[in-house]
Amino acid sequence: MDIEWKIAYGYIIFGSIMLVIYLFTHNYELSVAAEIVFIPVYFFHSIRLKGTKYTAIFFSVSYSLSFIVEIIGVHTGIPFGKYSYSTILGPELLSVPFAIPFLWSSLLYFSSLATRGRIMIPAILLTALDISFDPRFSRHLWHWAIPGIYFGVPVTNFIGWLITSTFIYSILYFLIRDENKADINGLIFYVLLGFFQCIEDAVVGLFLPAIISSIIFASIFVSGYLTWNNKNTYSSLNFPDNK
Secondary structure, three states, X not given: OOHHHHHHHHHHHHHHHHHHHHHHHOOOHHHHHHHHHHXXXXXXXXXXXXXXXXXXXXXXXXHHHHHHHHHHHHHHOOOOOXXXXXXXXXXXXXXXXXXXXXXXXXXXXHHHHOOOOOOHHHHHHHHHHHHHHXXXXXXXXXXXXXXXOEOEEOHHHHHHHHHHHHHHHHXXXXXXXXXOOOOHHHHHHHHHHHHHHHHHHHHOOOHHHHHHHHHHHHHXXXXXXXXXXHHHHHHHOOXXXXX
């Protein structure tokens, strides 16, 4: 296994350790710290797997576009719904913490590695992650002006995530001509990251969101694995040339 994937899986272990510490201390900043560590893992992984040029383009585009969408969202409520950020995430620009686009960029990256798809499928996978962590994060990191029906989160938020990620992936598709490699580690890591979010939900008492998200991620893994396995079986066959 390549070092970038060892580091990625190591992050899951690190997050689990931080979660155990949280159980004894109930220090929410530990959760924020775990999210911060995710950022250098993303950069290291991307540079090792995709190269510096790819990483620079992917990050600059995803960071800047998500920042713009977040600024619009905070001030107009479009496309997510009306919300505001707390002060936990540090320095801000126009009421949006600088840390938030880092989260967007890293999740966009790892969601894209979980599938051969370039636009819609990774956008759906990214939205699935938000279904898991938004009910938990909106308790502390951001707050909805009008709580929604999904455990305090409005449905418009998930529609906004799908629209935003589809938009960003579409721009990246035209800027980066990169064919996703058939690496099962991308799917496995994505699903492990998703299940880790489910565990965090359960730890803070969000049991039903944890169950719902667990079913979603299990379904994604089964579907993704069958698709990955079938395509690899097909590509490994030798067919005679038709002349």
